[in-house]
Each structure stands twice: as C-alpha cells, then as structure tokens.
Amino acid sequence: MPRKNKVDYSKLCIIIPAYNEAGSLARVYKAIKKQVPKARVVVINDGSSDNTGEVAAKLGVVCVNLPSNLGIGGSVQTGLKYAYRNGFEYAMQVDGDGQHDPKFIRKLFETAVNGKVDLTIGSRYIRKSKYETGLVRKLGINIFSQTIFWATDKRIRDCTSGFRVFGPKVIPVLVEDYPLDFPEPESIVKLLRLGYKIKEVPVEMKRRQAGVSSIDHIKAIYLMLSIPLSILVDMLRPEVNHESK
Amino acid sequence: MNPSEMVGNSTISYQTQWLAIVACLVFLGMVVYLIKNNRLKPGHAVVWMFFGVGLLLVSVFSDLLNTVSMVTGIYYPPAAFFVVAIGALVLVLVHFSIIISRQEKQIVNLVQELGLIQADGKRVKRGKTSNK
Numbered sequence: 001m002p003r004k005n006k007v008d009y010s011k012l013c014i015i016i017p018a019y020n021e022a023g024s025l026a027r028v029y030k031a032i033k034k035q036v037p038k039a040r041v042v043v044i045n046d047g048s049s050d051n052t053g054e055v056a057a058k059l060g061v062v063c064v065n066l067p068s069n070l071g072i073g074g075s076v077q078t079g080l081k082y083a084y085r086n087g088f089e090y091a092m093q094v095d096g097d098g099q100h101d102p103k104f105i106r107k108l109f110e111t112a113v114n115g116k117v118d119l120t121i122g123s124r125y126i127r128k129s130k131y132e133t134g135l136v137r138k139l140g141i142n143i144f145s146q147t148i149f150w151a152t153d154k155r156i157r158d159c160t161s162g163f164r165v166f167g168p169k170v171i172p173v174l175v176e177d178y179p180l181d182f183p184e185p186e187s188i189v190k191l192l193r194l195g196y197k198i199k200e201v202p203v204e205m206k207r208r209q210a211g212v213s214s215i216d217h218i219k220a221i222y223l224m225l226s227i228p229l230s231i232l233v234d235m236l237r238p239e240v241n242h243e244s245k
Numbered sequence: 246m247n248p249s250e251m252v253g254n255s256t257i258s259y260q261t262q263w264l265a266i267v268a269c270l271v272f273l274g275m276v277v278y279l280i281k282n283n284r285l286k287p288g289h290a291v292v293w294m295f296f297g298v299g300l301l302l303v304s305v306f307s308d309l310l311n312t313v314s315m316v317t318g319i320y321y322p323p324a325a326f327f328v329v330a331i332g333a334l335v336l337v338l339v340h341f342s343i344i345i346s347r348q349e350k351q352i353v354n355l356v357q358e359l360g361l362i363q364a365d366g367k368r369v370k371r372g373k374t375s376n377k
Contacts, residue, residue: 066360
C-alpha cells in the first residue's frame, strides 16, 4: 500500500477532451472544481459543431479550440502538450460526457503521487461495479486485455478506460508520440514496453449524461478486429526510451 | 488475327503495340503537363515517370515481355505484363500510404499547435485587459 502523503493539487492539470459536449460540460467542470479546486482544468474543444467552446468560455475555463476534429487521441495529446509546457507535473484525462465520476479524482491522483505510478487507470472491472457494460463492449475489452497480456505479460483489466492520470515521466514521452488511432490500449502497450509502471484503481463510472456515444455496434466489431491487430503491428516498432533523466 | 501482323515472336499485334506506345506517351505528357502547371510536385511525379517509362519500354520492346514471362515461368506473356503492372501499382500505393501517414502526423501537430497558440493568445489578451 502506498504511504499516504499530502498531495499538492496545484501540480495537477485536468484535461477534458470534449466533442459536442455542450450539454454536459458545465456540470462536469463544476463537479471537478468542487472536488479539486486547486487543480487547473483545460477543456480541449475537439472541433465541436455545437456550442461547446462558448460554454467553456462562459465558465471561464482554459479552452483550447481545435480548428478541426482530431479524435480523442489528438485531443488528449493537445492537453498533455498544454500541461507539459505550463509546468504541470501530472495530467489527468476526464471525459467531458460525465461518465467519469469526479469523486474518484482524488483517489486516482493520490495513488499516482504516493505510489509513484506512471499511468494510473480508473478501472471499472477490478471490483464488481454498478456500471453495466454491454455484451459487445465487454467482449471487445476482454479481447484487448488478452492481446495486451500476450504482448506485454501484464494484465490490464480496463484497457479502454479514459479516466487516467499521467505521471511526470510519461508526459514528455507522450507529448512526443501519442497513439492516435486507438489511444487508450495502444498507449498502455507503449508505456509497458518502455518499462513504465501502470496501476489500475477501482472506480465507478456513470452512463453518458448527454451527447451521442461515438461507438456504435458496427464500429465496435471493427474495433474488436483492428485494435488487437494494431497492438501486434505496434510490437514490430522498436520502442526507445528517450527520457532525458 | 493474321500471324503476319504479330510483332516478331510476340503475342502482341502491331496495332496493340502502337496503341500501347501512344497511351504511354499521352500518360507521360500528362505527367509533364501537371508538373508544368504546378499541380503535381516533381517528387511525386518521379514515381509516375518511372511507371510511364517502364510501360513505354515494355510497349516498344515487346520481346521484353516474352523474356519476363519465360524467366518467371508465366505461360501467357500478357499475364506477365499484368503481374509487373499490378506489382508496380502496389509499390506506388505503399509509397503514397507512407506520404499520407507522414502528412496525417503533420496535420495533427499543426491543428494542435494552432489551438494552443490561440488559447495562449486569448490568455495574454485577457491578462493585458485585466491589468489596465
């Protein structure tokens, strides 16, 4: 068990990737601020066609408006660039759709800091969760998890969770090269291959509050086939740790 | 088809050969035209030039096709032509996939930097206004 030290929340930058999340953004932002008032929040408006940018401006939150839609990988990498250039030691990804319960931000961050974990993942599948996962999605996540196990010999139960804390060692690595096609599972494989420490922490997730899920069933089947293949193809690339220290 | 109309020992008729030569010349002319009009970067055009010149050589020296088919053991020489042409096209496609992958990375980087610069600019502007 990590020793419980007092953690400094001003070192944390919370990245909210938001694509057409005008309906839930204000609620998500306020809930985060209530939990961690000292943390910096940055919204990455990923080329939304609704008024996500205006909602963010009204809230007075730092908002990076991307001129075109890059997808979740490109948005999170933008947030990591922001965190890195502004001197934040830790960055946390919290989705703008309200699925990630801000109550768990402190728990995730404390695990990252006290346990010196490089990537802390909020996981739905470590303990029995109230979150109901559809059959197709569950099957997909099991396939991805098994592929990661084959590739790295490490078992990551919730490899598609976007509720994650990036530590000071991995931020510069991911600023340089962040997987853009299937960012969550691919970044796990990348960091494990580079020898970084990854830990899962049990969290509860909610159903989406507004907006439309970007993953429909046909896409889910496509992902089930292409993510394992992509992970295996990734294994062909040599991973070199460019960490300066 | 009258065998006397065939080119040497080849299975290609003179008519087909001339058609192929004219088609290759038109293709090469089109590539040169696109370069002159700045619609095709010379770097990319080189690939198509190689492709066009290769096809032209096969059209002019049609015995080349017989040699290729003999060496590769392909019984029907025109089939050898398709093998070579499809192989060349696949290489061209891989070449363009490489370019697209590189450009995708560059575009993502540009979009990210533009967003970050604009956010920085807004923050500086807000800071200046609040200092007044």
